[in-house]
Amino acid sequence: MKYALCIAAMTATLLLAACGGSRDVATAALAGDAHAAPAPTGLGAPVDFGPPQGQPIHAVLTSPPHVPPPVNRNYPAKVIVDLEVVEKEMQISEGVSYTFWTFGGTVPGSFIRVRQGDTVEFHLKNAPDSKMPHNIDLHGVTGPGGGAASSFTAPGHQSQFTFKALNQGIYVYHCATAPVGMHIANGMYGLILVEPPEGLPPVDHEYYVMQGDFYTTGKYREKGLQPFDMEKAIDEKPTYVLFNGKEGALTGDNALTAKTNQNVRLFVGNGGPNLVSSFHVIGEIFDRVQPEGGTVAQHNVQTTLIPAGGAAIVEFHTDVPGSYVLVDHSIFRAFNKGALGILKVDGPENKAIYSGKEVDSVYLGDRSEPNLKAVSTAATAHAAGTLTKEDQIAAGKQLFTGTCSVCHQANGEGLPNVFPPLAKSDFLAADPKRAMTIVTHGLSGKVKVNGHEYDSVMPPMAQLTDDEVANILTYVINSWGNPGGQYTKEEVGKARAAATPAAAEH
Numbered sequence: 421m422k423y424a425l426c427i428a429a430m431t432a433t434l435l436l437a438a439c440g441g442s443r444d445v446a447t448a449a450l451a452g453d454a455h456a457a458p459a460p461t462g463l464g465a466p467v468d469f470g471p472p473q474g475q476p477i478h479a480v481l482t483s484p485p486h487v488p489p490p491v492n493r494n495y496p497a498k499v500i501v502d503l504e505v506v507e508k509e510m511q512i513s514e515g516v517s518y519t520f521w522t523f524g525g526t527v528p529g530s531f532i533r534v535r536q537g538d539t540v541e542f543h544l545k546n547a548p549d550s551k552m553p554h555n556i557d558l559h560g561v562t563g564p565g566g567g568a569a570s571s572f573t574a575p576g577h578q579s580q581f582t583f584k585a586l587n588q589g590i591y592v593y594h595c596a597t598a599p600v601g602m603h604i605a606n607g608m609y610g611l612i613l614v615e616p617p618e619g620l621p622p623v624d625h626e627y628y629v630m631q632g633d634f635y636t637t638g639k640y641r642e643k644g645l646q647p648f649d650m651e652k653a654i655d656e657k658p659t660y661v662l663f664n665g666k667e668g669a670l671t672g673d674n675a676l677t678a679k680t681n682q683n684v685r686l687f688v689g690n691g692g693p694n695l696v697s698s699f700h701v702i703g704e705i706f707d708r709v710q711p712e713g714g715t716v717a718q719h720n721v722q723t724t725l726i727p728a729g730g731a732a733i734v735e736f737h738t739d740v741p742g743s744y745v746l747v748d749h750s751i752f753r754a755f756n757k758g759a760l761g762i763l764k765v766d767g768p769e770n771k772a773i774y775s776g777k778e779v780d781s782v783y784l785g786d787r788s789e790p791n792l793k794a795v796s797t798a799a800t801a802h803a804a805g806t807l808t809k810e811d812q813i814a815a816g817k818q819l820f821t822g823t824c825s826v827c828h829q830a831n832g833e834g835l836p837n838v839f840p841p842l843a844k845s846d847f848l849a850a851d852p853k854r855a856m857t858i859v860t861h862g863l864s865g866k867v868k869v870n871g872h873e874y875d876s877v878m879p880p881m882a883q884l885t886d887d888e889v890a891n892i893l894t895y896v897i898n899s900w901g902n903p904g905g906q907y908t909k910e911e912v913g914k915a916r917a918a919a920t921p922a923a924a925e926h
């Protein structure tokens with residue numbers, strides 16, 4: 421019938437080609453090409469791996485950055501996955517909390533690992549204290565909605581559906597309950613690995629890293645419980661771009677680890693909801709990448725694109741010890757929105773490959789620190805009305821590191837002819853209040869500090885909140901032989917609002 425229609429329409433050569441083309445594909449599939457050995461590429465009906473064998477197996481689920489062990493099986497099994505949706509308040513940044521919606525209590529959700537051909541019996545539970553219904557759409561599922569319609573689950577209920585893992589690969593799963601964007605923005609995504617029948621080649625470390633963009637009503641690092649901002653989400657203007665749902669989830673004490681001379685495999689997903697990730701590890705070259713989670717591998721890759729709702733398998737060998745920085749190379753996201761993690765490689769130097777000299781502290785600043793405890797202490801004290809000068813100095817010191825120290829140096833001495841000193845600065849002492857305008861609006865033009873002239877530009881530190889600026893300046897004015905004093909959040913707010921750039925003629 422279709423063929424007859426084609427002939428009837430066969431007035432243009434183009435159409436003829438189109439009809440003939442589609443028929444070739446159909447014939448090839450019917451002729452049984454697809455029933456040969458599992459083909460990594462090409463169209464056609466899937467290989468029938470046969471019914472599940474042996475006893476049902478309960479899937480091992482892991483929290484990020486951990487990955488369950490290889491399935492290590494040479495037959496298809498029935499695998500039971502038990503996943504609970506939990507809505508909970510967690511830290512998104514030091515001193516900043518957010519009500520996340522999670523698969524398994526973490527962002528990203530629990531990592532699921534099965535083998536191609538497995539029959540997966542999926543149990544989705546929604547905790548009784550949830551406020552919202554949720555469901556799950558697994559990109560590794562063949563079937564309408566990837567399981568979404570069959571898994572719609574009200575608070576205090578559970579649903580069950582079964583699917584056969586027909587295609588191997590690394591797949592994103594996510595909640596698909598309306599408003600879908602909001603459920604994803606709140607952290608409802610994770611990864612499921614469908615191993616090829618023969619498994620993946622063994623490596624020394626496997627890690628689970630997933631990027632996501634987050635939208636809060638407050639600014640980046642604004643303290644307290646921050647609600648979701650729908651307008652920012654629609655405008656695709658995230659407040660945070662993060663690996664594993666929290667600023668610092670992969671830095672300091674939480675850094676990923678490896679030794680030199682090891683093979684590392686990262687399963688890197690991107691939950692979105694909006695941004696595409698330019699995933700890069702500073703100082704490493706990916707020896708092998710399976711872009712988009714597909715079967716064809718790329719080699720010698722510097723940066724790999726990970727679409728929202730996509731994932732990649734990234735592998736490299738470690739040669740030189742040191743800290744390797746995972747970033748979204750859309751780089752403001754890394755240094756100003758949180759998309760930054762560390763892989764710490766320990767072992768003997770390899771001078772033949774790399775000579776040495778670490779510049780971590782300056783490059784990463786406070787983002788390589790395990791935490792900003794003093795900062796949240798000060799925020800809590802401020803909220804309670806008990807903030808002391810000592811709290812401010814302690815918090816200011818933390819914030820100074822990495823924000824101001826990048827230029828003015830950790831000891832406040834600056835760099836000759838480039839960055840003026842803050843230590844014993846006569847310019848600062850002459851008018852301490854002016855410093856609030858300098859930090860909030862920047863400074864340019866000629867300035868004379870301690871007898872030396874500087875003619876450069878300090879950009880406005882607009883990412884800092886009023887209380888952060890007050891804390892930093894209170895620290896500065898009480899350090900390195902400066903005259904002492906105190907700044908308040910309110911004063912900084914006024915200086916910011918005055919909106920006239922600092923005059924520099926001195």
Ligand SMILES: [Cu+2]
Pocket residue numbers: 521553554555595596597603608
């Ligand atoms: Cu949901």
